[in-house]
Amino acid sequence: xxxxxxxxxxxxxxxxxxxxxxxxxxxxxxxxxxxxxxxxxxxxxxxxxxxxxxxxxxxxxxxxxxxxxxxxxxxxxxxxxxxxxxxxxxxxxxxxxxxxxxxxxxxxxxxxxxxxxxxxxxxxxxxxxxxxxxxxxxxxxxxxxxxxxxxxxxxxxxxxxxxxxxxxxxxxxxxxxxxxxxxxxxxxxxxxxxxxxxxxxxxxxxxxxxxxxxxxxxxxxxxxxxxxxxxxxxxxxxxxxxxxxxxxxxxxxxxxxxxxxxxxxxxxxxxxxxxxxxxxxxxxxxxxxxxxxxxxxxxxxxxxxxxxxxxxxxxxxxxxxxxxxxxxxxxxxxxxxxxxxxxxxxxxxxxxxxxxxxxxxxxxxxxxxxxxxxxxxxxxxxxxxxxxxxxxxxxxxxxxxxxxxxxxxxxxxxxxxxxxxxxxxxxxxxxxxxxxxxxxxxxxxxxxxxxxxxxxxxxxxxxxxxxxxxxxxxxxxxxxxxxxxxxxxxxxxxxxxxxxxxxxxxxxxxxxxxxxxxxxxxxxxxxxxxxxxxxxxxxxxxxxxxxxxxxxxxxxxxxxxxxxxxxxxxxxxxxxxxxxxxxxxxxxxxxxxxxxxxxxxxxxxxxxxxxxxxxxxxxxxxxxxxxxxxxxxxxxxxxxxxxxxxxxxxxxxxxxxxxxxxxxxxxxxxxxxxxxxxxxxxxxxxxxxxxxxxxxxxxxxxxxxxxxxxxxxxxxxxxxxxxxxxxxxxxxxxxxxxxxxxxxxxxxxxxxxxxxxxxxxxxxxxxxxxxxxxxxxxxxxxxxxxxxxxxxxxxxxxxxxxxxxxxxxxxxxxxxxxxxxxxxxxxxxx
Numbered sequence: 015x016x017x018x019x020x021x022x023x024x025x026x027x028x029x030x031x032x033x034x035x036x037x038x039x040x041x042x043x044x045x046x047x048x049x050x051x052x053x054x055x056x057x058x059x060x061x062x063x064x065x066x067x068x069x070x071x072x073x074x075x076x077x078x079x080x081x082x083x084x085x086x087x088x089x090x091x092x093x094x095x096x097x098x099x100x101x102x103x104x105x106x107x108x109x110x111x112x113x114x115x116x117x118x119x120x121x122x123x124x125x126x127x128x129x130x131x132x133x134x135x136x137x138x139x140x141x142x143x144x145x146x147x148x149x150x151x152x153x154x155x156x157x158x159x160x161x162x163x164x165x166x167x168x169x170x171x172x173x174x175x176x177x178x179x180x181x182x183x184x185x186x187x188x189x190x191x192x193x194x195x196x197x198x199x200x201x202x203x204x205x206x207x208x209x210x211x212x213x214x215x216x217x218x219x220x221x222x223x224x225x226x227x228x229x230x231x232x233x234x235x236x237x238x239x240x241x242x243x244x245x246x247x248x249x250x251x252x253x254x255x256x257x258x259x260x261x262x263x264x265x266x267x268x269x270x271x272x273x274x275x276x277x278x279x280x281x282x283x284x285x286x287x288x289x290x291x292x293x294x295x296x297x298x299x300x301x302x303x304x305x306x307x308x309x310x311x312x313x314x315x316x317x318x319x320x321x322x323x324x325x326x327x328x329x330x331x332x333x334x335x336x337x338x339x340x341x342x343x344x345x346x347x348x349x350x351x352x353x354x355x356x357x358x359x360x361x362x363x364x365x366x367x368x369x370x371x372x373x374x375x376x377x378x379x380x381x382x383x384x385x386x387x388x389x390x391x392x393x394x395x396x397x398x399x400x401x402x403x404x405x406x407x408x409x410x411x412x413x414x415x416x417x418x419x420x421x422x423x424x425x426x427x428x429x430x431x432x433x434x435x436x437x438x439x440x441x442x443x444x445x446x447x448x449x450x451x452x453x454x455x456x457x458x459x460x461x462x463x464x465x466x467x468x469x470x471x472x473x474x475x476x477x478x479x480x481x482x483x484x485x486x487x488x489x490x491x492x493x494x495x496x497x498x499x500x501x502x503x504x505x506x507x508x509x510x511x512x513x514x515x516x517x518x519x520x521x522x523x524x525x526x527x528x529x530x531x532x533x534x535x536x537x538x539x540x541x542x543x544x545x546x547x548x549x550x551x552x553x554x555x556x557x558x559x560x561x562x563x564x565x566x567x568x569x570x571x572x573x574x575x576x577x578x579x580x581x582x583x584x585x586x587x588x589x590x591x592x593x594x595x596x597x598x599x600x601x602x603x604x605x606x607x608x609x610x611x612x613x614x615x616x617x618x619x620x621x622x623x624x625x626x627x628x629x630x631x632x633x634x635x636x637x638x639x640x641x642x643x644x645x646x647x648x649x650x651x652x653x654x655x656x657x658x659x660x661x662x663x664x665x666x667x668x669x670x671x672x673x674x675x676x677x678x679x680x681x682x683x684x685x686x687x688x689x690x691x692x693x694x695x696x697x698x699x700x701x702x703x704x705x706x707x708x709x710x711x712x713x714x715x716x717x718x719x720x721x722x723x724x725x726x727x728x729x730x731x732x733x734x735x736x737x738x739x740x741x742x743x744x745x746x747x748x749x750x751x752x753x754x755x756x757x758x759x760x761x762x763x764x765x766x767x768x769x770x771x772x773x774x775x776x777x778x779x780x781x782x783x784x785x786x787x788x789x790x791x792x793x794x795x796x797x798x799x800x801x802x803x804x805x806x807x808x809x810x811x812x813x814x815x816x817x818x819x820x821x822x823x824x825x826x827x828x829x830x831x832x833x834x835x836x837x838x839x840x841x842x843x844x
Contacts, residue, residue, distance in 0.1 A: 043319035062397035070675035087259035157579030201549035230271030259498035273803035288794035305426035306347035317411035343415035345788035352784035382759035383416035389755015443782030454834035469729025550644035551634035568608030658682035746809035757821025789822030
């Protein structure tokens with residue numbers, strides 16, 4: 015018994031058992047999805063993971079607390095708002111919010127707790143000075159020098175000197191200034207955290223949230239509280255209010271994760287709507303459409319369940335799964351139903367019509383599903399987690415579609431499903447084939463001329479195929495977080511996106527040596543005008559050996575004499591000793607260190623959690639004390655791979671092992687990667703197509719003709735992109751191998767029709783309608799992704815839709831006339 019007849023018997027005589035097995039499978043899959051599926055909204059997962067810059071970016075995103083920071087921008091371009099007063103009102107209200115951990119609305123030196131933070135940092139930084147610098151600082155505690163300094167400051171105070179007043183308040187012993195000097199050489203607060211724009215129209219307020227994790231749900235929860243706060247803070251303010259901008263990782267993820275839901279609904283709804291319309295126009299029957307949709311839903315559920323088990327966390331790009339699968343999978347149902355309806359129209363029984371449909375197109379459906387699955391599995395070579403997942407899930411889903419269309423579809427169709435008495439589209443297909451059959455040479459030459467000319471235009475240096483490497487192309491349109499970020503960067507050029515350098519060393523001594531070597535080299539690069547600036551944690555990367563050596567010097571110092579001299583001098587200069595408690599506390603702390611106690615030397619433990627200094631320090635140090643970050647400002651934004659390599663060579667010249675990242679830096683790796691993947695994956699797809707088709711055809715002519723039609727379709731696609739100005743980006747270049755894998759199906763159906771027994775003209779007329787509808791529904795499935803907010807998904811769908819449409823055109827207007835012309839020649843020879 016033929017395999018097609020076996021399938022037909024199972025479908026007809028064991029229908030209820032088939033329904034029960036599928037229902038059980040679906041129930042298990044739904045339970046798995048509810049239990050295991052999780053969505054990741056990290057856009058970095060879309061990037062190829064093998065690049066060091068990408069890995070460094072993910073490390074920075076994961077390990078540094080800035081991931082939980084919000085940047086508020088208070089913008090007044092009208093000049094009608096009292097920005098200073100509103101900023102104070104805004105920051106005060108923020109500090110009372112339950113989701114806020116700390117706030118920075120002014121320089122740490124100007125904040126109420128700023129001076130206390132300086133004194134806490136001064137002790138370890140003082141002990142970290144070079145021996146000669148430490149000795150010079152320590153000499154200031156000698157009784158005679160202390161008396162001379164305080165006397166001079168007292169005289170300056172009487173003369174009205176603000177500097178003398180400030181030093182008496184903040185640094186009466188003269189130790190804090192030399193302790194902080196390496197810090198000022200390493201970075202400036204204005205360089206790392208500017209809070210006021212040069213034109214005075216923008217104020218920045220930084221907030222560290224108590225967000226429990228970096229997941230999408232937590233980001234959405236925080237942003238709901240932020241939006242409520244923004245509404246309340248404006249209502250509580252009397253007078254004109256500025257525009258409130260907010261950006262950061264949390265707003266980005268919150269927006270992106272919310273658009274994911276809309277993307278799923280919009281793409282699936284539009285895909286189903288378009289497919290339904292095309293199917294009804296073509297067949298005017300609802301029952302087969304319901305059967306096809308049921309098969310597609312089952313396949314989608316099983317595919318997502320497989321992803322939940324095998325992949326764990328699904329990425330944002332995989333939300334395009336259902337829309338793509340609907341557009342692709344409906345092809346199989348249309349091919350089967352087209353033959354089934356024709357056989358029933360000729361009087362065949364339900365079982366016989368099923369057997370004939372499977373016999374005529376079973377191999378076509380099998381190879382079509384296989385080539386499509388292979389096309390998507392090519393994404394495994396993309397090195398992008400998101401696209402790898404999408405490729406695997408589509409491959410699993412399309413194979414499931416092939417299986418269930420051969421079984422479940424016909425079981426759902428039932429015996430009572432009758433084709434329409436009149437089929438205008440099938441008759442139109444007959445007339446088209448008859449017209450081609452009368453003049454195949456003319457059809458072929460006209461189509462070949464147009465397609466070859468299009469391919470020449472695609473290869474010629476005429477027009478320009480745009481490649482968009484702007485990071486904005488990766489964010490949702492009208493992104494409030496993106497708009498806020500670009501507004502802030504435009505207002506504050508110093509806040510522009512820097513190049514990030516990470517240094518990790520398990521040894522504190524090694525970390526100290528590495529950062530100091532890097533900072534020295536980078537200072538020379540600034541002096542040589544190779545870079546604009548460099549901010550690093552060199553001063554805060556403490557050397558245990560140096561601190562121990564300096565502590566040993568303290569053990570020999572007479573602090574009792576210094577304390578007595580300080581007290582006597584204050585009395586002599588008529589200064590209140592109570593106002594100099596911080597100076598006595600510093601002397602006591604140094605004395606304690608000299609006695610061997612090291613408790614006050616860990617600034618991480620000593621600095622209060624709500625100190626605004628953390629906004630500066632967290633920028634340089636991660637949760638791991640052995641991992642730090644520096645920020646390099648290039649002379650201009652990196653725009654070429656050569657500029658990126660030149661900067662990398664300059665930064666790595668010290669030989670210290672570092673990781674370099676940042677958007678502009680990373681993109682210069684990704685652009686050549688994307689172009690390389692375009693050719694690599696296309697070549698792989700062509701080779702696999704050739705192998706599968708060679709197994710199917712076992713003859714050279716149909717193999718050559720089908721591959722030629724695919725090449726012409728790709729040429730027409732490139733021409734369309736040039737003419738319509740549709741840009742390629744790092745992700746939609748992956749559409750080209752997909753077009754090759756999906757578009758080959760239509761040629762397979764035509765070639766198989768020519769191999770069937772009987773009249774070749776009639777065989778071709780039979781497949782024209784299903785091929786036409788299949789191509790249109792696939793193009794619509796991809797085009798529905800154009801409604802997605804995710805730009806990577808939207809661009810992929812648009813390019814794939816154009817490519818599939820051109821594959822359909824080349825199949826019907828080039829491939830079919832070529833077969834007809836060859837058939838006519840063979841008839842003449844015979």
